[in-house]
Amino acid sequence: MHAATATDKPSPEPEDERLDQLFHALADRTRRALLTRLAQGDAGVTALAEPFAMSLPAVSKHLRVLEGAGLVSRTVEGRVHRCALETERLWEAEQWVEEQRRFWQGSLDSLAEYVEAREDG
């Protein structure tokens, strides 16, 4: 029974991986705050860490998570690592959510149509 279908899960689905990373990166207030801060302009790690009540290495780690998710890029200029917001990926998150919403809405519409049709006939 249940002959190995495509959903048996042979492929790690790189899109899933990316979304996992993306949403995980966004699921921390410190990281979100870092993004908000970066939206006001590029900055080095120390400058970014300044407003937070936590050690520099901690912020450094958060930045690496954001980098891993593709939300932040880094350019080493001398001894300062200039971090910059990378919006492409933020778009991806938005797209996923919007897609879901549309899908959901679509289902509702279909249901409405279905109900309407039944009520008609």
Add this chain to the structure above:
Amino acid sequence: MHAATATDKPSPEPEDERLDQLFHALADRTRRALLTRLAQGDAGVTALAEPFAMSLPAVSKHLRVLEGAGLVSRTVEGRVHRCALETERLWEAEQWVEEQRRFWQGSLDSLAEYVEAREDG
């Protein structure tokens, strides 16, 4: 010591808390798949668990996470827990991302204006 003032925890910022939960809930492919499945219609826990290669309690836990994030609601009908998608919260995620994007874009525009102004004067 350290008299426990109300401001000891500056402000738990309930919005941050909600966003933490929300994005965390979305940061797992199983949970995202559950949402996608629910977008096609309400379902009980067992039905929802069926396509996944994991135990029922595991899926049950995932559903509780989604519920905690406000993305899924549950109505107990006899012995089946009918789960339903809750879109309000999905909206919240989308709003946050969009706001960020706008902010970022706004900063870019401001920078452009600033540069322009300086070049003018």
Add this chain to the structure above:
DNA sequence: ACATTAGTAAACCATTTGGTTTAATACAGC
């Protein structure tokens, strides 16, 4: 009444997370 079905609760486990502190590395300024 009894077995079945739907689902949770509880105990457990490995891994990841988010933080720490204490080095280590690399560049800049004197």
Add this chain to the structure above:
DNA sequence: GCTGTATTAAACCAAATGGTTTACTAATGT
């Protein structure tokens, strides 16, 4: 070449995560 500054690396830790299994509760069907 030294000193200080910017940042990562490494080792460590407590708590959370994602999963398991093995009960347990509660509704359904016969």
